[in-house]
């Protein structure tokens with residue numbers, strides 16, 4: 001990774017999960033994960049950038065060749081929980097078991113150990129910060145699991161916007177959020193990338209990385225214009241939020257492409273190694 005001083009750093013994460021697993025009767029819907037992920041892989045290759053794939057264990061077990069395609073293309077494989085269960089629904093013991101299964105599923109041995117973690121639905125909050133010890137005990141070096149703002153589902157408003165090393169030794173890289181006068185919504189992630197007017201997203205990125213890197217994330221479904229309609233999980237059956245889950249999917253990759261042009265794109269592991277905050 002070559003850092004151009006004039007360009008902000010964009011940490012690019014793909015959250016690899018299959019929402020159908022968490023919907024009643026969901027596996028009766030068409031399997032779109034592999035197709036969409038291959039489209040994302042082609043886009044990354046075309047742009048000439050590498051990303052970090054935060055991968056759920058069940059997905060890794062179901063698509064072993066896809067996992068190898070991702071790793072062979074030079075992308076980083078990181079953990080995203082074995083069953084995509086929010087941390088508040090697990091205690092430390094259950095998370096320990098879940099994470100061990102997740103890491104086992106991701107162990108594509110020749111590509112080295114998994115260093116990174118993202119909590120499902122950014123569920124690492126003030127109340128679940130016990131998770132950092134579980135992560136450290138499992139050998140995880142960094143996490144990007146905190147939304148430093150309020151959200152109906154999650155958030156840790158007092159965390160601050162800068163990456164910092166937690167007492168367990170794990171580096172937390174919080175999600176980059178908008179500054180005032182906008183509410184602290186993620187700048188370039190999933191539904192926010194699709195729903196927030198793009199000039200605001202671009203403006204936020206062009207302001208530079210004064211408080212840390214821009215974090216962008218995408219799920220395979222974020223680009224899927226052909227997915228059947230169903231109520232997505234973790235939305236408390238909120239119909240408005242579910243409508244947003246389908247909003248503007250046809251624009252997601254195009255918007256991301258424009259951000260990629262404006263930024264220096266990095267895998268999380270490379271940025272952690274270069275920023276001097278990671279494990280010595």
Ligand SMILES: [Zn+2]
Pocket residue numbers: 015017080084119120121
């Ligand atoms: Zn997720």
